[in-house]
């Protein structure tokens with residue numbers, strides 16, 4: 211049931227783990243007075259509100275939806291009144307419509323919890339869409355879109371690597387909802403006719419590995435449980451990236467530009483598969499998220515269960531506030547791939563797994579100096595790219611060479627910036643290079 215990694219990916223870096231919240235059991239955040247719910251919390255089409263301003267709503271009630279296949283509905287995390295519907299500027303520069311929901315403190319349910327019956331693939335896809343679940347941490351692919359892959363699949367790969375520093379929310383899911391993870395995996399494997407499942411998890415999380423192994427051993431149907439294997443992976447960033455995880459767990463290489471289904475794999479986050487099972491058990495859609503609040507600039511780092519739409523400022527207050535406010539840096543996600551926030555009034559979305567609070571000292575980057583052509587960036591790049599050459603082509607606005615250098619394959623993991631001897635902002639240059647090369651392709 212427990213196996214070692216089949217293959218080790220090229221490149222990557224050793225990052226300090228800082229997992230000081232690992233043994234902090236999840237606590238609920240008291241629901242804030244006002245929730246902010248952007249109408250786009252996933253990749254794909256923006257949603258249309260199905261409620262109006264001044265309308266009262268109940269917990270779990272549908273608030274917004276779309277006819278587009280690539281979309282995920284939005285539900286009310288609290289009961290109360292829709293105060294307004296107006297544009298919200300997000301940290302990525304995008305402006306989206308958002309619902310502002312005033313909490314009445316009643317927590318009145320739209321409908322009583324009841325299991326959702328699923329007997330085949332079509333019903334599973336319908337349930338996944340109705341749950342409002344989207345992928346965590348990455349682009350936010352709606353879950354039902356992932357489950358609808360047309361290619362034949364033979365392996366369900368569960369991402370429990372959690373290789374970003376500070377974040378422990380998936381680890382807490384693994385130790386607090388162990389049986390639900392296994393049940394969710396078996397549900398997906400049964401209805402999508404996937405014969406085997408693997409849970410990839412970094413070897414710095416022995417308690418999670420032991421909990422999952424024990425859950426498989428005590429499963430009432432040992433023959434079924436035998437279809438799932440736990441793979442202990444080396445703690446090396448970015449072990450949780452899709453291509454690296456699949457390679458480590460199965461030895462298969464996803465070709466450039468292809469999706470995991472091209473090599474017979476469906477990859478889901480460990481919390482996503484658990485939340486899918488939770489929806490099937492209760493009928494309650496995705497309205498709360500487990501997040502890690504950590505970093506060197508928060509008084510009480512902890513894991514919290516927060517309503518989607520909770521403003522970061524309410525979360526910081528509950529955790530005792532920032533230690534220093536001047537020049538502090540707030541990141542939704544981890545320090546390697548998260549998005550820095552300009553305003554603590556920004557909300558937690560369905561994709562958020564962490565709020566990382568950094569002090570000025572740890573957030574201030576050293577001065578950039580000239581490239582010394584040491585080659586460390588290319589050696590660290592798990593995608594085999596040449597970041598220094600990409601930077602040079604970007605400066606020369608040479609889009610043809612940018613495309614030849616396959617800048618589009620960059621997954622913005624940040625390994626190149628992390629190791630650069632000259633502190634060059636390589637990951638930012640990669641993002642700019644990708645944007646320019648994409649414009650030309652259009």
Ligand code: SF4
Nearest residue numbers: 581582584585587630
């Ligand atoms: S790591 Fe930095 S200094 Fe070294 S080659 Fe790459 S860009 Fe240049």
Ligand code: SF4
Nearest residue numbers: 591620621623624626
């Ligand atoms: S950010 Fe892009 S170029 Fe840099 S190491 Fe990661 S994949 Fe390679």
